[in-house]
Amino acid sequence: MTIIAFNRYWVVRWPWMLVNVLVLALLLGLSFWQWQRAAEKNKTLARIANWQQQGPVDIARLSIINATARDGVQVNFVGRWLAPMVWLVDNKMVNGRIGYDVLIAVEDLSSPQHSAALLVNFGWVAAPLQRDLLPAVDVPAELRIEGIFRTRTKGFLLGTNIENNGVWPMRIQQVDAVSLSAFLNQPLISGVVYQEKNSPFLIHYRPVILPPERHKAYALQWLLLAVAVVVIALLASARKHPPGVEL
Numbered sequence: 001m002t003i004i005a006f007n008r009y010w011v012v013r014w015p016w017m018l019v020n021v022l023v024l025a026l027l028l029g030l031s032f033w034q035w036q037r038a039a040e041k042n043k044t045l046a047r048i049a050n051w052q053q054q055g056p057v058d059i060a061r062l063s064i065i066n067a068t069a070r071d072g073v074q075v076n077f078v079g080r081w082l083a084p085m086v087w088l089v090d091n092k093m094v095n096g097r098i099g100y101d102v103l104i105a106v107e108d109l110s111s112p113q114h115s116a117a118l119l120v121n122f123g124w125v126a127a128p129l130q131r132d133l134l135p136a137v138d139v140p141a142e143l144r145i146e147g148i149f150r151t152r153t154k155g156f157l158l159g160t161n162i163e164n165n166g167v168w169p170m171r172i173q174q175v176d177a178v179s180l181s182a183f184l185n186q187p188l189i190s191g192v193v194y195q196e197k198n199s200p201f202l203i204h205y206r207p208v209i210l211p212p213e214r215h216k217a218y219a220l221q222w223l224l225l226a227v228a229v230v231v232i233a234l235l236a237s238a239r240k241h242p243p244g245v246e247l
Helices: 014-054 059-064 177-183 212-237
Strands: 002-005 008-011 074-094 097-108 117-126 142-150 170-172 188-195
Touching: 014 074, 014 212, 059 074, 059 097, 059 117, 059 188, 074 117, 117 142, 177 188
Parallel strands: 074 170, 117 188
Antiparallel strands: 002 008, 074 097, 074 142, 097 117, 142 188
16 A cells, blocks of 8 residues: 655555554553653652651561551661571572572560561572572571561562471572461561661662663663664655656
8 A cells, every 4th residue: 555645655564564563562662661660669769768767667666657658667676586487588699699588587675575576588698509408597596687678578489489398497489478477476567677787698688779760761772762663664665756666
C-alpha cells in the first residue's frame, strides 16, 4: 500500500509495519519501566532519609509503628540471640564468591523474655566447596543491633524454602517471617534488620543498588532507541516517486 503525504510516497508493508510497531512498543515499555524504577528508588531514599532524621528505635517502638510504614526505620538496641537458631540464606554472591547471608532471631535485652523477636541479617559468609557442608558460624550471645529495617524480604523461590534436617544452622532460600516464626516461642515482627555495624561477618547490604539517575539514563537510552526505530522505518518507506517508477 502506498500513501502520499508531505510530498512523498510512503510504501506501507504490513508485515514490516507490524514488526516495527511491536519493537516500538517494547522499547517504550522498557523506557517507562526504568522511569518507574527511578521514581521508586527516589521514594525509598526519601523514606530512609526521613527515618534517619527521626533517630533509631528499639523493638518495642518498632512494633507500634504501623506495619505499612516501617520500611527504612533505623534500629539500635542491645539484643539477645535466640540460640541456637541460625538460618543461612542461600545463593548470595559477594566479590565473585558464592556464600550465605547469616540470619538470626533476637529479642531486646531490656525487654521481658518472650517479648517480640526480630530477624537480623548479620552479614555474609563464604560457602564451603562441598554443597552438603555448611559454614560454621559463631554468633555472640549478646550483641548490639545497629541497622536498617526492611519489610520486603522475599525473593524468587524454587522448591522447598527451608532445609530442615533437625540441626543448626539451617539453609533457606528466602526470608519468610511467617515460616520462620514457627521455630520461635514468641511473636516475630515481619521484616529484617540488615546489620550495618559491628558484625563478625561481611556486611554488604545496600538499600539501593542502582541509583535513580542510572535508571533515568536507561530510560533515556530505551527512548532514543525507540525514536531510532521510528526514523529508520520512515526512511525505509519514503519514496520521492511512485513505487515502480524509475527516473
